[in-house]
Amino acid sequence: MGLLTNRVERNEIKPGDHIYTYRAVFAYSHHGIFVGGSKVVHFRPERNLDSSIDTSSNLLDPTFPQSTCPTFPDCGFRQPNSGVVLSCLDCFLRNGSLYCFEYGVTPSVFLAKVRGGTCTTAASDPLETVIHRAMYLLQNGFGNYDIFENNCEDFALYCKTGLLILDNLGIGRSGQASSVIGAPLAALLSSPLKLLMPSPIGVATVTAGMYCMTRYATDIGIRTDVIKVAVEDLAVSLGWAGRPDEAAEENEASNRQVVAL
Numbered sequence: 001m002g003l004l005t006n007r008v009e010r011n012e013i014k015p016g017d018h019i020y021t022y023r024a025v026f027a028y029s030h031h032g033i034f035v036g037g038s039k040v041v042h043f044r045p046e047r048n049l050d051s052s053i054d055t056s057s058n059l060l061d062p063t064f065p066q067s068t069c070p071t072f073p074d075c076g077f078r079q080p081n082s083g084v085v086l087s088c089l090d091c092f093l094r095n096g097s098l099y100c101f102e103y104g105v106t107p108s109v110f111l112a113k114v115r116g117g118t119c120t121t122a123a124s125d126p127l128e129t130v131i132h133r134a135m136y137l138l139q140n141g142f143g144n145y146d147i148f149e150n151n152c153e154d155f156a157l158y159c160k161t162g163l164l165i166l167d168n169l170g171i172g173r174s175g176q177a178s179s180v181i182g183a184p185l186a187a188l189l190s191s192p193l194k195l196l197m198p199s200p201i202g203v204a205t206v207t208a209g210m211y212c213m214t215r216y217a218t219d220i221g222i223r224t225d226v227i228k229v230a231v232e233d234l235a236v237s238l239g240w241a242g243r244p245d246e247a248a249e250e251n252e253a254s255n256r257q258v259v260a261l
Contacts, residue, residue: 005118008100010089016158017129018101020117022092029117031101031156032092033134038072040092041134045145045157046083084155103160110217117153121221125161133159133231163226164234222250 013019015036020029032042069075089098102109102119113119124130128162142155158164222225 002062005033005115006102008098008101010098012215013098016130018103018124018130018160019092020099020101020153020156021096023094026043029099029153030092031117032087033130033156035086037132038089040087041138041159042087042092043142043145043152044083044085046081079139079141079178080140082138083145084138084142086138090247090250101156101160107216110221116215119159120157120257121219122161122163123221125162129162130159133162136231148213154258157220161220162230163220165220165223165228166225166227171258175234176241205212 005216013034015032020031032040053157078241103124105119148178
C-alpha cells in the first residue's frame with residue numbers, strides 16, 4: 001500500500017481487481033476492471049470510440065491513434081452505442097504503470113491519500129460478483145458517459161460495490177472528480193480566513209483540511225444517499241437490456257469466452 005497510490009506489477013493483480021493507470025503526465029487516471037486473460041473491461045466516452053482519435057476516459061489526453069491490437073483479435077470489442085469496452089491489458093495501459101484501487105481502507109488512510117481516485121472506505125463485493133457485473137455491462141452498456149457524474153471510475157466502483165447514488169447533484173462516485181471539485185471549493189471557502197489568520201501557513205493548513213474533508217464526505221463508503229442495485233435491475237430499469245433470461249445467457253457466454261482467452 002503506497003502513500004499516494006498503490007502501484008503493482010502485472011503478476012500481482014487477479015480477476016475482479018479494480019485497476020487504473022495515469023494519462024497525460026499524471027493529469028488524470030483511467031480505470032477498469034481486470035477480468036482475467038490479460039483483459040480489462042472499462043468505460044469510455046462513446047463519441048471517442050468511432051473516431052480516429054481516442055481520448056480515452058477524459059478530454060485531457062493528447063491525440064492517440066486507435067489501431068487494431070496485434071495480440072488479441074477481440075481487443076476493443078463493444079456493443080453498438082455503448083462506451084463499455086473490452087481491451088487487452090497492454091492497450092489499456094498504453095505503456096503506463098499499473099495501479100490497483102484499494103477498498104475498505106480506514107478513514108485515516110483515505111485522508112492520507114491526498115490524491116483522489118485511489119481508494120475508498122467502501123468494501124468490495126466478492127470478485128466473481130465484480131466480474132459478473134463488468135461482463136453484464138459489457139453486453140448491456142452503462143448509460144451515457146459524463147466526466148463528473150458517470151465516468152470510468154464510477155463504472156469500476158459500481159462493478160466492485162454495486163452502489164449507486166440516489167440523486168446525483170453534479171458529482172458521482174468518482175474520487176478524482178470530487179478532488180477536481182473539492183480543491184477550488186476548499187480554496188474559496190477558506191479565503192475569508194486570510195483576514196483573520198495572518199499566517200499563510202495557517203490558511204494553507206485550513207484549506208488542506210477542508211479539501212480532505214470534502215473528499216471524505218463524497219466517498220461512497222460513508223455517504224447515506226447510496227443504494228445497492230443489482231446489475232440486472234440497473235440494466236432493465238434504464239432500458240439497456242432486453243428480457244432478463246436473454247441477457248443472462250449472453251453474459252454467461254461472454255464470461256466463458258473471456259476465461260478461455
